[in-house]
Amino acid sequence: MIVETEAYVGPQDLASHASRGKTPRNEIMFGDAGYWYVYLIYGFYNCLNIVTENKDYPSAVLIRAVEPVEGISLMEINRKTTKLENLTSGPGKLCQAFGIDKKLNCLSCLDKDSTLFIADIGITIPKNKIKKAKRVGVDYAGKWKDKLLRFYLKDNPFVSKK
């Protein structure tokens, strides 16, 4: 279950990879919504995003943290730890736990025959349980660094930072 996200919205968002125009890496962000955007960060970790918005308006949502529901024993093997709150409480961590890499880049996030897709589990989160905050790790983004574009579930133990 997804518990923490960040939004990267439009070509004018200085924190977004798309702010300096279309490149081979971020090209998927300029396409239709509903596709995975996976990239390698710091040479070690992958980050998982969902492309959103319309064609030619580059936007994506970074999945920053999830709460494990099934397959926890496999996540423990992938993450080399048995500490539950450490399995998926960060963008790099959850990709390790799920075994996500660039093979998923540009695939549909709604294709139920794919190895990774988003499913509606039919619960509604009350609005007062959703907290807004500044995005993480984007100090270089000028006036965009303080935008409240990070969203997470209140009191959820898997959120990467309070």
Added chain:
DNA sequence: TACTCGATTAACT
């Protein structure tokens, strides 16, 4: 072709 540095994490002091 060469250089810089990042939407991070874990392991240090």
Added chain:
DNA sequence: GTTAATCGAGTAG
């Protein structure tokens, strides 16, 4: 609090 780990996209020349 500081830093090492280590890849490749982006950019300058």
